[in-house]
Amino acid sequence: MINPLYAASGGRYDAGMVYERCGRSGIRLPRISLGMWHNFGDVDSLANSRDMLHYAFDHGITCFDLANNYGPSYGSAEETFGLIMESSFRPYRDEMIITSKAGHDMWPGPYGEWGSRKYLFASLHQSLKRMKLDYVDIFYSHRYDPETPLEETLQALVDIVRQGKALYVGISKWPVEAAKVAYVYLAARDVPCLIYQGRYNMLDRDVETSGILRQAAEAGVGFTAFSPLAQGILTGRYLNGIPADSRAAKHRFLTPGNITPAVVEGIKALNVIAERRGQTLAQMSLAWLLKDSHVTSVIIGSSSVAQLADSIRCVDNTGFSPEELAEIDSITARML
Numbered sequence: 001m002i003n004p005l006y007a008a009s010g011g012r013y014d015a016g017m018v019y020e021r022c023g024r025s026g027i028r029l030p031r032i033s034l035g036m037w038h039n040f041g042d043v044d045s046l047a048n049s050r051d052m053l054h055y056a057f058d059h060g061i062t063c064f065d066l067a068n069n070y071g072p073s074y075g076s077a078e079e080t081f082g083l084i085m086e087s088s089f090r091p092y093r094d095e096m097i098i099t100s101k102a103g104h105d106m107w108p109g110p111y112g113e114w115g116s117r118k119y120l121f122a123s124l125h126q127s128l129k130r131m132k133l134d135y136v137d138i139f140y141s142h143r144y145d146p147e148t149p150l151e152e153t154l155q156a157l158v159d160i161v162r163q164g165k166a167l168y169v170g171i172s173k174w175p176v177e178a179a180k181v182a183y184v185y186l187a188a189r190d191v192p193c194l195i196y197q198g199r200y201n202m203l204d205r206d207v208e209t210s211g212i213l214r215q216a217a218e219a220g221v222g223f224t225a226f227s228p229l230a231q232g233i234l235t236g237r238y239l240n241g242i243p244a245d246s247r248a249a250k251h252r253f254l255t256p257g258n259i260t261p262a263v264v265e266g267i268k269a270l271n272v273i274a275e276r277r278g279q280t281l282a283q284m285s286l287a288w289l290l291k292d293s294h295v296t297s298v299i300i301g302s303s304s305v306a307q308l309a310d311s312i313r314c315v316d317n318t319g320f321s322p323e324e325l326a327e328i329d330s331i332t333a334r335m336l
């Protein structure tokens, strides 16, 4: 199909992106995926969203992470993706891993959130319409639901794959005991869990201490880290105050209260190490996650092409000396 408005760069697979096998599966994911939680909604510039999506794909990012309620407003990041799918990406659909999720609040009433079969199916149907897709590559249960029987949620995931509405399934933020049930249930029905999505960055190491990371590796399940930059804290963004256009200034999930004097002191010290390594702080923070081959991919957020261009280069140096790791640990321990 010829598209006069966008032609992907012919060099997109020679731009330095590295692809890592996702658990025991046939899929290799780019070590950097692009997340659309923020900055792709109907309150944001469509031209900027389009430029970031084009830049990502042109530089070897083949995985785009979405969810039903990304925006704001809810659903609008998927609508943005649908617009770009129609205008630019359609000829490249088979080169992409496109995800969606359901679990958090999406519409009013008792069927608009959590883990029922009713909600998961209805939500995915809506997501496919918004994104103008026949199927997603990965469909996630976005969060563990303590009230719905696990079997109901898991069987819905199995049936979604059987109906061809998703090729693979994943779980996000499920506690370790529930994840164990999920891996066994799904594998027994020949729809093995492809991937676990959890928050992981230098300041939040819960997936290490809870055993989630080790459990996924042992089960042959890939792992992808969300908020790898701690929503921007682990970058140069807040080295000199809180910029008016930053997430801390604009959004409810990160506030000026999170940028404490201890945090600022810490990022300044981390930045010294990053400079020594010839990296920006964002690049070092991402490289720190990618040093571990159990982290299949990191899902980065971005508010500009310049940030994306900066972050993506983290793949050039993901090695750390034991001394560097110890120094980073002692600094981050003081930031908490």
Ligand SMILES: NC(=O)c1ccc[n+]([C@@H]2O[C@H](COP(=O)([O-])OP(=O)(O)OC[C@H]3O[C@@H](n4cnc5c(N)ncnc54)[C@H](OP(=O)(O)O)[C@@H]3O)[C@@H](O)[C@H]2O)c1
Binding pocket: 034, 035, 036, 037, 038, 039, 065, 066, 142, 172, 173, 197, 198, 225, 226, 227, 228, 229, 230, 231, 232, 233, 235, 236, 237, 245, 246, 247, 248, 282, 283, 299, 300, 301, 302, 303, 306, 307, 308, 310, 311
């Ligand atoms: N499964 C889940 O429950 C869940 C939860 C959260 C997120 N996620 C996924 O993970 C993705 C990423 O999450 P996140 O947005 O919190 O990720 P993040 O990568 O930790 O933070 C992204 C923010 O960091 C700043 N930034 C990024 N690159 C930078 C650079 N090179 N230099 C300076 N600043 C930079 C930008 O902040 P400014 O906006 O201030 O410029 C950007 O918006 C989401 O889009 C979503 O797909 C999943």
